Amino acid sequence: MAITMRDVAQAADVSIKTVSNVINDHPNIKAETRERVLLAIEKLGYQPNLSARGLRSGRTDVISLIIPDLKNAYFAELADAVMTAASKRGKVVIIEQSGGSRTRELEILHGPRMRMVDGVLYSVLGLSQEDAGLIEIPTPMVLLGERIFHGPTDHVTMQNIEASEAATDHLLQRGRTKLLAFGAHPNEVIGSAGLRLEGYRRALQKAGLDYRDELAIDVQSWHRSDGAQAMRHVLESGLEFDGVVAFNDSIALGAMRVMQDAGLRIPEDVAIIGFDDIDETRYSLPTLSTIDPGRREIAETAVAMLLERIDGAAEATPAREFEAGFKVISRESTAI
Known part of the structure; x- marks a missing residue:
């Protein structure tokens, strides 16, 4: 059976309201109480209901990262960098793999799971410049990659x-x-x-x-x-x-x-x-x-831009283009 907030409250010997306050990072919680609740959550393996949480607060603190393929080491390491950058800002990342299929990229983008997230980092491979009009959605989004330039959203890429x-x-x-x-x-x-x-x-x-x-x-x-x-x-x-x-x-x-x-x-x-x-x-x-190619800078910048859009801080700002810096790394395969 699924672990509930009531189970956590009983294990930590606190009220359900206190558990909710800890999950939502309420500031007026004693450190000792917060630690007891977090330990109970970890021990029981409790997973908050993000959909319900989003309905109450308007936010889920979850962002989606859509990438072509985790088998590709670049995208795996990009995902790691995005998760690190998001975690520092208190956000959770859900990863979706598109397989580089144009159809699948559009299905994910316009699918029901978009209602579970606050924003999207979207690395396209199957779409092309001609598809720029198809990526406009109500959810804040930052585009990654090299398939669509000067589109309707912020865009972070490499040189x-x-x-x-x-x-x-x-x-x-x-x-x-x-x-x-x-x-x-x-x-x-x-x-x-x-x-x-x-x-x-x-x-x-x-x-x-x-x-x-x-x-x-x-x-x-x-x-x-x-x-x-x-x-x-x-x-x-x-x-x-x-x-x-x-x-x-x-x-x-x-x-x-x-x-x-x-x-x-x-x-x-x-x-x-x-x-x-x-x-x-x-x-x-x-x-x-x-x-x-500046992978860490790409991740940090993309997450920061996305959160600005989610928070409304960049609401009046036109779509932005950002290119990360790069370095040539000389090793043994070219060292003569």
């Missing part, structure tokens, strides 16, 4: 073009001139792959090198297995290259394993840099150079 240009330049400065753009999506303009390919092209142009279509390697899904498979195809084709600008760390790690299995030395034969600075890059062999 994809500039960061990819810096990653490419990092390899060019080390004498590498035949660089794979690893993770390209043909014909994509807006989106992580399209923007990072543009940064790659800009770095080549600045260095006086021609862009070569055959060096732009299509990797549709950005998981480690996809990077491994794409690199096998590259090696089987006999394409010559001495550097890899991978559009995320997961496909870089997959590609590294395949290259090493084929007898290529990293970085002596091929230097490689990733993008995202996921935790595993610090422990790969060799450690992976990468781009830190």
Whole structure:
């Protein structure tokens, strides 16, 4: 049977009203009483009824984070950063996975669970710029990612073009001139792959090198297995290259394993840099150079913007665009 507020009150030897005051963070509660109630809640595993709480107060202190895929390490670490930022402000985060499906992204956004949350952080993958009008909902929202710019809501993202240009330049400065753009999506303009390919092209142009279509390697899904498979195809084709600008760390790690299995030395034969600075890059062999895209800054800024909208502090402010700063992290995979 579900644990009720009455059960907590009995276990803590207080009134139901006192339990309610503790849950709603009422200030006039003795520290000893608050601690006793919290211990009872933890021991019994009590879960407050957020819907009922929202009906009484107009707030649930819950925000929703909609992301494509927790299997992708970047989104898993972004979710962790968002939860940390929200927790510091007394908020709880509910995570929804869309799978990158346009239909699913819209279903979640317009579904009944939106009534259970105060606001939404929404990282789209299936939607496009043409869908900007479909994301207007009554619930306050901050958009994440690179699919919709200058839409109807606040938008927090990263400097994809500039960061990819810096990653490419990092390899060019080390004498590498035949660089794979690893993770390209043909014909994509807006989106992580399209923007990072543009940064790659800009770095080549600045260095006086021609862009070569055959060096732009299509990797549709950005998981480690996809990077491994794409690199096998590259090696089987006999394409010559001495550097890899991978559009995320997961496909870089997959590609590294395949290259090493084929007898290529990293970085002596091929230097490689990733993008995202996921935790595993610090422990790969060799450690992976990468781009830190400002994930923590993205999370902190997005949560702060969302809470301003929820509290009405930014009610008259037009939709805002924010790009986090980035850093090139040089490690063993490019160190010569």
